[in-house]
Amino acid sequence: MGELLADHTTLRLGGPARHWFTHTDPAAWPDLARTVRREPGRPFTLGGGSNTLGGDTGYDGTVLRMATRGITCRHTGPGTVEVNVQAGEPLAGLVAFTVAEQLSGIEYLSGIPGTVGAAPVQNTGAYGQEIADVLTRITAYDWRTGHTLDLPPAACGFGYRTSVFKARPGRLTILTLTLRLARSERAAPVGYRHLADHLAVPLRTRPPLAEAAAAVLEHRSARGLLLPETGDDSRQAGSVFLNPPVTPEQAAAVRAAGGPLHRDRDNLLRTSAGWLLEHTGHQPGQELQPGIHTSRRRTLTLTARAGATANGFTAALATMADRVHAATGIRLHPEPVHI
Numbered sequence: 383m384g385e386l387l388a389d390h391t392t393l394r395l396g397g398p399a400r401h402w403f404t405h406t407d408p409a410a411w412p413d414l415a416r417t418v419r420r421e422p423g424r425p426f427t428l429g430g431g432s433n434t435l436g437g438d439t440g441y442d443g444t445v446l447r448m449a450t451r452g453i454t455c456r457h458t459g460p461g462t463v464e465v466n467v468q469a470g471e472p473l474a475g476l477v478a479f480t481v482a483e484q485l486s487g488i489e490y491l492s493g494i495p496g497t498v499g500a501a502p503v504q505n506t507g508a509y510g511q512e513i514a515d516v517l518t519r520i521t522a523y524d525w526r527t528g529h530t531l532d533l534p535p536a537a538c539g540f541g542y543r544t545s546v547f548k549a550r551p552g553r554l555t556i557l558t559l560t561l562r563l564a565r566s567e568r569a570a571p572v573g574y575r576h577l578a579d580h581l582a583v584p585l586r587t588r589p590p591l592a593e594a595a596a597a598v599l600e601h602r603s604a605r606g607l608l609l610p611e612t613g614d615d616s617r618q619a620g621s622v623f624l625n626p627p628v629t630p631e632q633a634a635a636v637r638a639a640g641g642p643l644h645r646d647r648d649n650l651l652r653t654s655a656g657w658l659l660e661h662t663g664h665q666p667g668q669e670l671q672p673g674i675h676t677s678r679r680r681t682l683t684l685t686a687r688a689g690a691t692a693n694g695f696t697a698a699l700a701t702m703a704d705r706v707h708a709a710t711g712i713r714l715h716p717e718p719v720h721i
């Protein structure tokens with residue numbers, strides 16, 4: 383039997399993959415890519431598995447797990463530093479490194495699980511910061527052509543939780559990221575009201591870098607947004623739905639019901655998926671399928687416990703989305719990727 387997806391995803395669900403490769407040595411990439419290309423189909427690139435649902439019967443294809451490590455810094459001008467990172471580095475470790483080096487630009491991404499290489503795929507973001515804000519270059523291997531590409535951000539189609547990498551699954555494997563960060567003792571301005579309140583500062587204040595990162599961890603912990611090592615909420619993939627776009631009529635109905643609205647980077651009006659779930663009767667700690675519960679802390683997170691299956695997880699997602707659609711006409715789209 384091959385490697386189990388359950389052993390490499392934070393939901394700990396999923397059967398075996400037919401073929402499995404782990405990428406650890408950047409210098410050995412050309413050889414590894416040649417070997418992987420001999421298998422049928424394109425590989426599924428896996429990072430930390432914190433946004434991936436493995437199917438119960440496994441994956442009848444190739445999984446390529448990214449485990450390369452390495453961070454290098456280069457001074458590029460007064461007050462700016464370019465940081466080059468291998469795709470397999472944990473994102474949380476990179477954030478902690480930049481905060482310790484007094485480099486500002488990704489401090490509000492503290493505490494997000496997963497790898498650096500996966501961050502551009504859904505343009506991972508939190509508290510008003512997104513990885514796309516600081517990216518200057520991505521190197522990615524194109525499985526169609528067999529070439530490694532050097533991609534500027536403008537070629538990556540970044541939007542709210544999306545990119546070309548997400549739009550064309552299986553086409554590109556991200557190998558490295560280059561970020562431009564500012565040398566500063568201060569964090570970027572706090573753009574998120576609850577975090578500003580937590581820090582007891584006015585919105586747009588620039589708190590000391592380490593204080594901002596610590597506040598994010600505290601705030602995430604209080605909201606059930608950190609991945610606990612043990613306990614009922616330890617098997618999860620974070621938020622299960624994206625914040626959906628709304629029509630002007632839907633927005634008016636959300637506003638009338640006291641729901642939140644915000645504009646994304648493309649100026650699309652969106653509401654909160656978590657608010658929609660609670661507004662339509664879902665609650666924290668609710669069992670939706672055998673072993674599949676909403677988190678004890680947060681309705682927007684689904685957790686797996688004993689007896690859980692991937693089929694149960696997808697059935698729970700469908701039930702939740704149907705209920706929201708029936709009540710509001712708004713369609714929810716799942717955030718985790720199903721392999």
Ligand SMILES: Cc1cc2nc3c(=O)[nH]c(=O)nc-3n(C[C@H](O)[C@H](O)[C@H](O)COP(=O)(O)OP(=O)(O)OC[C@H]3O[C@@H](n4cnc5c(N)ncnc54)[C@H](O)[C@@H]3O)c2cc1C
Nearest residue numbers: 429430431432433434496497499500506507555556619620
């Ligand atoms: C507790 C918790 C909190 C979270 N909070 C947030 C949050 O605040 N904001 C947020 O945006 N997300 C959040 N997430 C979701 C998730 O952690 C992020 O999306 C993270 O960036 C995924 O990284 P990963 O390495 O685990 O990706 P994986 O689950 O391994 O992969 C996700 C997708 O990326 C692709 N992929 C992975 N690596 C590569 C690569 N090198 N090249 C090409 N494609 C690749 C995979 O094929 C898959 O499609 C949270 C998850 C959890 C469990």
